[in-house]
Amino acid sequence: FEQGGIKLAAAERGTVVALNSRMHELGSQFTQNLQQNTLKEISFHPEALSPLPAALIRSLKRSRTDPGKVTIPMLPSAVSTVMQWVSNATVRRQVYEASMCHPNIEVLKDLLYVREDLACALSFDNYLSISLRDRASTESPMNFLESLSKEVEQKAKQEVKILKTLKTEAEGAGSGGHIYPWDRSYYMAQAKAKTRSDGSSLCEYFSLSACVDGMGMLVKRLFGIDLLECEASENELWHSDVKKMQMRHETEGVLGYIYLDLYPRAGKYNHAAQFTIRCGREQGPGLDYQKPVVALVCNFTNVSGSHPVLLSHGEAETLFHEFGHACHSLLSRTKFQHLSGTRGPVDFVEIPSHLFEHFIWDHRVLSKFARSVYTGRALSQNEIDNFQRDSNMFSGMDIQQQILLSAFDLELHTKPYSSNWTQVYSDLFKTFSCITPADNVPWETTFGHVVGYGAGYYSYLYAKVIASEIWQALFRNDPTSRAAGDKLRSDFLMYGGSRDPKQLITSLVGQDMSVRSYLREAGILGDGEQHDKENRQRYKFLF
Known part of the structure; x- marks a missing residue:
């Protein structure tokens, strides 16, 4: 409400309303330009796309100007496929550069100017100051990022060394010894293929129906909810694929509803998300609580016929992530609807979703639902x-990449009048990444999160750190503990955005929080190091 100018005089409030309106218009334009950008195409001779399967290449449209070529659309999925699998570095680079959305150069500039004007109208130093006002984090976001960067740098350098070795083997010693953005995914995939660590080998254990059953099993054991x-x-229902689910507590009755919309179709939102359709709220004396309603949206490939829909482990993790948001929305009980569920600071509302990702990694949870569709065997x-x-x-x-994007987001909203954001991004790239940036490629034009996460993209990392702390405090010994589940619900999820996030977090994990758990889960910190007194103090920098 204050960001809407409620405390200002009428004339000043009118200015703030106009600036907010303009900010939303520019955000929509940025997003629309990204959608329009997917219609662009770039053409190649089929042999240049090796080793993509011949059937996939045949499915591509022929170039209208050169029938001997096929076209690659700038759809995120198509670009990702080229980046990950096409061995020709020139093709990867051309697709990477073609995927940039040049019309957004001016839109981004205008959006940042309007956000700065809004901050000025509300008497803040900059838009970042507005963003941080109600956040759960207490430390300076940039300090957090810089400190975390130091912790992951050594491992990142070792990883880049692996990629450089693979590149030299593939392209020869004359390849320059650099890993560029268009090399990153390709050589990572080559390295992972040797260990099958992309999760493809686990698909038979993660049928979609089993994963939905697993979600039900989890809330039953944690909260007593069916x-x-x-x-x-x-x-x-807006489509025949959509299913309506209810959450029914063993003593409290129906708590809310979830629409599962899990398969792709033309014109549908093409990412994963939880959308709030109706918030929960008190309706007045003698009236029932208004039950929240959400849609859980994904785009899992639905194979026709009697074959079960199989998910990669990453897709199953995404499903549980969004289910964490849904549980936050449906289990909160607030007086006002604008404080219900996920209506809170962005670094706070991402915590339940990241917490729920942990369950899909725990053998004790997986053994209860993840079984081979062919043999019935559980994962060991x-x-x-x-x-x-x-x-x-x-x-x-991977963490370096998130640090880089987070740092760039902060720079956008503290120094909005930069004349060259491409150069700013390149400079930050050199600071926070161990690979080589692309020269004069306006990557910022594709940074869609600048719209919804303006000055808050660091929240992704922050929430992962806090979720790791909660997991260690409540679920490490027993991931399906009813006592732990009830505590999570009563001390955290129940309040939505109506309580101070810092108080809710400390009610679960206490004051002695750090990044130890997160670094250990990422394989950066060894198990034994968490007990070292000197290190224990060192890793408290976040708080």
Whole structure:
């Protein structure tokens, strides 16, 4: 409300309303430009796309100007496929550069100017100051990022060394000894292929139906809640693929509803998300609590016929992530709807979703629902441990990438009048990444999170750190403990955004928080190091 100017005089409030409106317009334009950018195409001779499967290449459209070539659309999925699998570095570079969205150069500039004007109108130093006002984090975000960067740098350097070796083997000693953005995914995939650490070997254990059953098992054990499919009224569902589920507590009755919309279709939102359709709220004396309603949206490939839909481990993790958001929305009980569930500081509301990712890694949880669709065999503890180790193969570089994006987001909102954001990004790249930046490529034009996460992208890392602390405090010994689940619900999820996030976090894990758990889970900190007194103090920098 204060960001809307509620405390200002009428004329000043009008200015703030106009600036907020303009900010939303520019954000929409930025997003629309990204959508329009996917219609661009770049053409190649089929042989240049080796080793993509011939069937996939045949499915590509022919170039209208050169029938001997096929076109690659700038869809994120198509670009990602090229980056990950095409061996020709020139092709990868051309697709990478073509995927930039040049119309967003001016849109981003205008968006940052409007946000700065809004901060000025509300008497803040900059837009970052507005963003940080109600956040759960207490430390300077940049200090957090810089400190975390130091912790992961050594492992990231070792990982880049692996990629450089693979590149030299593939392209020869004359390849220059650099790993560029268009090399990163390709050589990571080559390294992971040797260990099958991409999760493809686990798909048979993660049928979509089993994962939904696993979600139901989890809330039953943690909270005493049944996740049940229920009948929808006529015209209630927007597509035949959508299922309506209810959360019913063993003593409290129905708590809310979830629509599962899990398969892709034309015109549908093409990422994963939880959307709040109706917030919960008190309706007045003698009236029932308004039950929250959410949609859990994903885009899992639905194979026709009788074959079960199989997910990679990463896709199963995404499903549980969004289910964490849904549980936050449905289990909160607040007086006002604008404080219900995920209506809170962005670094706070991402915590439950990251916490729920932990369950999909724990053998004690997986053994209860993740079984081979072919043999019925459950995953062994050893298989999960090996997969987690392999998945951390490039955790240093992955965390570096998130640090880089977070730092760039902070720079955007503290120095909005920079004349060259491409150069700013390149400079930060050299500071926070161990690979080589691309020269004069306006990557910032594709940074869609600048719209919804403006001055808050660091929250992704922050929430992962806090979620790791909560996991260690509540669920490490027993991931399906009813006592731990009830504590999570009563001391954290129940309040939505109506309580000070810092108080809710410390009610679960106390004051002695650090990044130890997160670094250990990422394979950066050894198990024994967590007990070292000197290190214990060292890793408290976050708080």
